[in-house]
Amino acid sequence: MKRRSFLQAGAAGVAGTALAGPALSQGAAARTLRFVPQTNLANFDPIWGTQYVVRNAGAAVWDMLYGVDERLVPQPQMVEGHTLSQDGLTWTFRLREGLRFHDGEPVLAKDVVASIGRWMPRDPMGQMIRAIQQELVAADDRTFRWVLRQPFPKLLYALGKTNAPSCFIMPERIARTDSFTQITEYIGSGPMRFVRDEWVPGARAVFQKFDRYVPRNEPASWLAGGKRILVDRLEWVVMPDPATASAALQNGEVDWWENPITDLIPVLRRNRNIAVDIADPLGNIGSFRMNHLQPPFNSQKVRQAVLAAMSQEDYMRALVGDDSNLWKPLPGYFTPGSPGYTEAGGDILKGPRNMDLAKRLLEQGGYRNEPVVCIVAQDQPITKAQGDVTADLLKRMGMNVDFVATDWGTTGQRRTVKTPPSQGGWSMFHSWHAGADCVNPAAYSAIRANGDGAWFGWPNVPSVEQGIAEWFQAPDPAAERAALDKVNSEAIEHVVYAPTGFFLGYQAWRRNVSGITKGPLPFFWGVSKT
């Protein structure tokens, strides 16, 4: 006796089955894709809220002017193409025909101008462009012109990158909302429509195929190419408990799970109806950041001591277990497998760990047993595992560890505090970065070393900033490579942050679902279900 007949059979003698609700037909079920996202879709403004989950949903609902393909090259998406003036200052874009918003209105250049205007203040690359922007205007309904005061060769990458916030195109009236205020209408320009009435934050989000979307003719490749939706309806089912998500996938109650935990992978692999594969080849980079403003980590030698002693293998095994396919050592800061990957200057992170050297560096750095306030968010498995390893490492080095077990929300607030640890500040906290953010310096906030403007820890290393500036202005791949080598070696020398290794994650889906690709976010185009 199977589930669908269990209660009905039991109840038949009492009341018959007339009370049961209507069941989905097989055809309708096949046209609905049920997806378990990484976390709850708590808001749906991909500019106001920059969480990955919002970006992932946003990519289905809003289209972009450009989109990076699997080679990380930006390809035209909503535009037919562009021209660039000889001096590299004036970009002119023309929108392709047939673009429509979900309310039926055509997508016009003025909508694009407003959307870019809302995106720029919230995006690091957008801010750089805005600082050199002379004008951004709609020349006619399908043409807009962007005039800069100095060349910005990475402009197309900025418009097509996967990192949040992505430059999504919204109707002008919505895009005029201040970028620090949440929008209240969700009128998209992409291949799927957000069904607001069925949105239950924390439980479910529903998307429907937008029939009037005109996909490009090229094959889909990540955010580029023809975004053809092959199901009628996409349901995001939020499941906070991985064991429940695993059981639901095995039971056929959901079709695709974005991020199964590694502990459950053997169980899923044993089920012949389930396929398991790497989710994102660009993976993640584990990290902990040391506070460059306060003792003891205001000393470069003390920071280097930690690098000399730390074992990335310890961190990675704590994160992903014994599956060696899921991690790599990372003697640098850029994503392995990406064109920007380099090991320049990474010797201190290679080879056997050297505790003697670490202790010598601690002494040279003037460490005087100051407490190291180590903030560890316990509600994030990645930070918790890394924090436990770090606490053990520092104790073995002879450091005085003040382990602060807290939650991610508190970490988010406390890491902004610059005062000494004894006055509410901190010495170190743990985090991780999506590999897609770390393929180059474009959207890589964690690598920045511009003091107060840098990410938490506030490293101030002009040579790193110089390398980043050289990458932005690099005229060719060779110059880009040289700039990245410089950034990597200088960042390691000054320990902008401590990379704990590169790790991958899995995704899992029912075998009756096809078309799922590996990428930095779940792409719903090209996915079908039988």
Next chain:
Amino acid sequence: MWAYIIRRILATIPVMAIVALFVFSLLYLSPGDPAAVIAGDQATPDDVERIRASLGLDRPYLVRFGAWTWDILRGDLGTSIFTNLPVSTMIQQRIEPTLSLMIVTLILAVTIAIPMGVVAAWKQGTTIDRCVMAFAVLGFSVPVFVVGYVLAYVFALELDWLPVQGYTPISNGFFPWMENLILPAVALGGVYIALIARITRASMLEVLSQDYVRTARAKGAAQPSILFVHALKNAAVPIVTIIGIGFAGLIGGAVVTESVFAIPGLGRLTVDAILRRDYPVIQGVILLFSFAYVLVNLLVDLSYTLFDPRIRY
């Protein structure tokens, strides 16, 4: 009686006011910043400050508390910082699954536990009594989530009789609704079955030793009549009290159960809101829970008059 009810209802006002003040103050003092969560990792301190200002989180404590209290008095629980939805809408979306889970759990617990307790008292010292007590110890000892996982494994994964997760509104039909509630209710009900069964047994043992029960037996009354008509009614006051107390425990238990079975109820809403520091949602839900708790206590107190005519208000 009516005067008592009105007095009790009026007494809830200062209770709710104290709860409101306490919850608001606690959240104000607790660490964490929703603006930092919203701003994300790329944000500069200026960005965070702008978001904080746009949400009104930069205002002084008294101003924020005053504004919030004024809104509450007008029946407005506020708007979620994250979803931009009214808190009342979010509660409306979530209240049915939680109420359903609580009601089914309570019905299940009461219908199983009371006969168990009565029979255990009747058969005191026998194997049946010991089995009931052993079950009670087990029910107390095994955490809800463990029971939940075992039930899901057996009845959903292995037998495929019931779904693993989710919730179907009762408007979609009684049986689809029940299908999603059976496993969570059994998982959550275990501890209440144990609790109520123990209290019932203890209370019945005391009543069964009373003279009037001996008299009833001497008159030749049937055993079921002695147990369920003569004795149980007089043993009911502590049982009803413990059911009322159990309601408060159900609120906490629902948080775990809703997570294990992915039921979109108020428990999960509360946890999500706490983790994100969504203050208006936390405040709204806790106020609602407090009110429900006060109301249940009132109903329990009133129910005493049904079981014991000596009690008068």
